Amino acid sequence: MRRIVQGIIAVALATILSPAHAQYEPPRHTQPTPPLGRSDEDMVVQANNGITIERGRTPQEDLAEHRRLDRALARLAPQRKGVIDVYVVAVGLDSDAVFGREAREAGRVLARRYGAEGRTIVLAGTDGRAASDLPRGSPGNIATVLARVAEVMDKREDVLILYTTSHGAPLGIIYNDGDQGFGAISPVRLAEMLETLGIRRRLVMISACYSGVFVPALASEDGVVITAASSDRTSFGCQADSDWTFFGDALINNALRKPQPLAEADREAVGLIAQWEARGNLVPSGPQIEIGARADKWLDVLDKRVPPVASKPVGRPAISLLDAR
Numbered sequence: 001m002r003r004i005v006q007g008i009i010a011v012a013l014a015t016i017l018s019p020a021h022a023q024y025e026p027p028r029h030t031q032p033t034p035p036l037g038r039s040d041e042d043m044v045v046q047a048n049n050g051i052t053i054e055r056g057r058t059p060q061e062d063l064a065e066h067r068r069l070d071r072a073l074a075r076l077a078p079q080r081k082g083v084i085d086v087y088v089v090a091v092g093l094d095s096d097a098v099f100g101r102e103a104r105e106a107g108r109v110l111a112r113r114y115g116a117e118g119r120t121i122v123l124a125g126t127d128g129r130a131a132s133d134l135p136r137g138s139p140g141n142i143a144t145v146l147a148r149v150a151e152v153m154d155k156r157e158d159v160l161i162l163y164t165t166s167h168g169a170p171l172g173i174i175y176n177d178g179d180q181g182f183g184a185i186s187p188v189r190l191a192e193m194l195e196t197l198g199i200r201r202r203l204v205m206i207s208a209c210y211s212g213v214f215v216p217a218l219a220s221e222d223g224v225v226i227t228a229a230s231s232d233r234t235s236f237g238c239q240a241d242s243d244w245t246f247f248g249d250a251l252i253n254n255a256l257r258k259p260q261p262l263a264e265a266d267r268e269a270v271g272l273i274a275q276w277e278a279r280g281n282l283v284p285s286g287p288q289i290e291i292g293a294r295a296d297k298w299l300d301v302l303d304k305r306v307p308p309v310a311s312k313p314v315g316r317p318a319i320s321l322l323d324a325r
Contacts, residue, residue: 026126026240027095027178034182040171047171047186050139050193056180069135073148077118084301085158086114087149090122091137093166093175093185096240097128102207102248103137105314106163109252113306114161121145125177128241137166139175139183143193150197159298160194160202165248167238168208170231187217194218201298203262207247209234212288219290224299226251226266230286236277236318243315246273247287250318258310261303263291280322 034053057065079085090107092099103124111120123137123145135141142164149160167174172186194202200222206214211227218225228235228247237245244253250272255265266289277284291299 024126024128024130026097026128027180029095029176029179031179033176043184044171044186047184048188050143050183050185050189052139052175052181052183054138054181065136068133069141069144072121072123072135073145075118076121076148076152078152079154079158081154083157084298085119085153086110086116086161086302087153087158088114088116088120088161089142089145089149089163090120090124091142091162091164091166092124093137093164093173095125095177095181096238097126098238098240098242098245099137099165100124100127100132101243101315102165102245102252103163104134106165106248106252109256109311110161110163112311113256114159114302115305116161121149136177136181137164137175138177138181139185139189142185146193146197146199150199153199155198155200157298158201159302160199161205162202163205163207163252165207165245168206168210168229168235170210170213172213173206173208173211187214190214191217201295203299205251207235207245209238211235212286215288215290219292221292221294222297223292224262224295225288225290227288228285230288233283233286235285235287236280236282237321239321242318242321244318246276246285246318248318249313249315250276253313253315257313259306259308262299263289276319276322279319 088107088110090103092103103122104127107120107122111117123135123141124132126132164173172184175181175183203224204218205226207228209229210231211229212231214227215225235247250269255268270287273287
């Protein structure tokens with residue numbers, strides 16, 4: 001009997017300590033970023049061209065990524081004639097888990113708010129609990145998804161909602177997947193993609209430092225652009241173990257969950273961010289918003305479609321970072 005009990009304990013310990021049951025470790029940035037150019041000017045040129053560098057990927061990993069992207073594209077529902085359908089693309093461009101968590105919940109909140117279930121694609125790395133089963137938020141995947149959305153939607157009546165979250169720089173938003181994926185998307189590159197695809201009815205929200213650099217390039221008569229910071233300021237809350245950036249928590253996790261128009265939600269979010277930054281004695285990030293003169297034609301319709309009951313915020317509030325300092 002004693003031997004039987006010892007055997008059961010040994011099997012249990014082996015199971016618990018086996019690699020399959022080991023605690024998941026998210027990818028980390030341990031190696032220097034490969035040079036994207038010899039000078040700042042070179043880097044801007046590369047970002048304008050949608051530069052991406054991938055290294056150390058196995059053929060099996062590349063195939064698995066293609067299959068994840070194919071599945072996401074295949075599930076995209078067609079538009080409905082006479083209905084202003086919304087297509088949501090939520091993207092975490094960095095493998096730090098805060099961006100994976102934020103992109104996933106942003107996809108859920110925006111899909112619910114704008115009735116975009118079945119018309120939402122999330123590109124993101126891990127949420128910190130396990131390896132991601134989603135396509136990567138790489139510049140190439142973003143371009144492919146936007147092209148597919150442009151194929152499926154009726155560009156005369158439907159709307160694209162694009163939410164990106166990542167680290168940022170004066171040249172644009174940064175793509176960094178562990179030690180394997182690197183790149184950047186500049187305002188010029190993103191604007192050219194949207195214009196080439198003919199997607200003019202659009203709401204673009206960018207959570208990143210210096211994201212105000214996108215406003216001049218993306219502002220249009222038919223579109224809306226909202227950014228977490230001005231062109232010369234950082235935003236806050238992007239630590240890897242956070243659940244939200246300040247911008248994501250204020251806008252997505254709080255303001256856009258409520259039955260209020262987008263403009264009011266933006267004002268609420270800006271106020272929350274200002275309160276948090278003042279509490280932390282932080283230099284104000286200066287969030288930006290630009291609403292085109294013709295955007296009301298579709299924005300008013302979408303604002304009236306918002307569910308009448310607010311959903312509850314999830315995760316640790318971004319402000320909890322200040323309590324830990």
